[in-house]
Amino acid sequence: MGDSYDYLFKIILVGDGEVGKTSFVKRFTTGHFHRDCKMTIGVDFTIQTLQLDGKIVKLEIWDTAGQERFRSIVTRYYRDAHAALVIWINEVKMKCGEDIPHILLGNKCDKLSSRTVSSSDGECFARQHDMMSFLETSAKDGRNVDDAFYKLAQELFRTY
Ligand code: GDP
Numbered sequence: 001m002g003d004s005y006d007y008l009f010k011i012i013l014v015g016d017g018e019v020g021k022t023s024f025v026k027r028f029t030t031g032h033f034h035r036d037c038k039m040t041i042g043v044d045f046t047i048q049t050l051q052l053d054g055k056i057v058k059l060e061i062w063d064t065a066g067q068e069r070f071r072s073i074v075t076r077y078y079r080d081a082h083a084a085l086v087i088w089i090n091e092v093k094m095k096c097g098e099d100i101p102h103i104l105l106g107n108k109c110d111k112l113s114s115r116t117v118s119s120s121d122g123e124c125f126a127r128q129h130d131m132m133s134f135l136e137t138s139a140k141d142g143r144n145v146d147d148a149f150y151k152l153a154q155e156l157f158r159t160y
């Protein structure tokens with residue numbers, strides 16, 4: 001009881017410190033922007049359950065501070081991941097192989113005055129690296145946060 005599901009997918013968040021990984025997960029799982037995200041220590045995962053086509057899809061969303069010093073943690077983090085929300089593509093390709101779906105996120109799009117990636121550069125990069133798509137997101141105002149997770153879940157749902 002209480003823990004039945006049709007699919008279980010492990011989704012990892014990857015990117016440099018401070019890009020907004022933890023805020024992004026929190027926005028998706030709680031619907032709010034948490035200003036005071038503590039720095040992630042080691043590895044953390046959160047469960048979120050979705051309904052797709054009447055099936056229960058459980059997402060295990062992994063978040064890390066990317067502490068490369070802790071090799072064993074990092075290895076466990078990437079192992080058996082089904083999909084990734086990525087900011088740092090090389091790392092994921094090295095450790096998971098080429099063939100899990102990726103979406104590239106340009107987060108903090110609410111801060112347009114300090115934009116560091118143009119949308120056409122983002123789209124171009126995503127295409128060149130065989131990623132599913134590029135999305136401009138904001139953990140702060142919630143833009144495209146649900147979309148990112150639903151896109152991945154739907155893609156996995158189609159393939160598994
Ligand atoms: P992490 O190190 O990648 O997990 O990044 P955090 O989630 O801890 O966020 C780092 C900082 O960026 C924090 O001060 C957040 O409040 C801020 N931040 C995260 N996402 C956004 C966003 O979408 N917009 C804005 N304006 N700030 C954000």
Ligand code: MG
Pocket residue numbers: 021022023038039040063064065
């Ligand atoms: Mg974090």
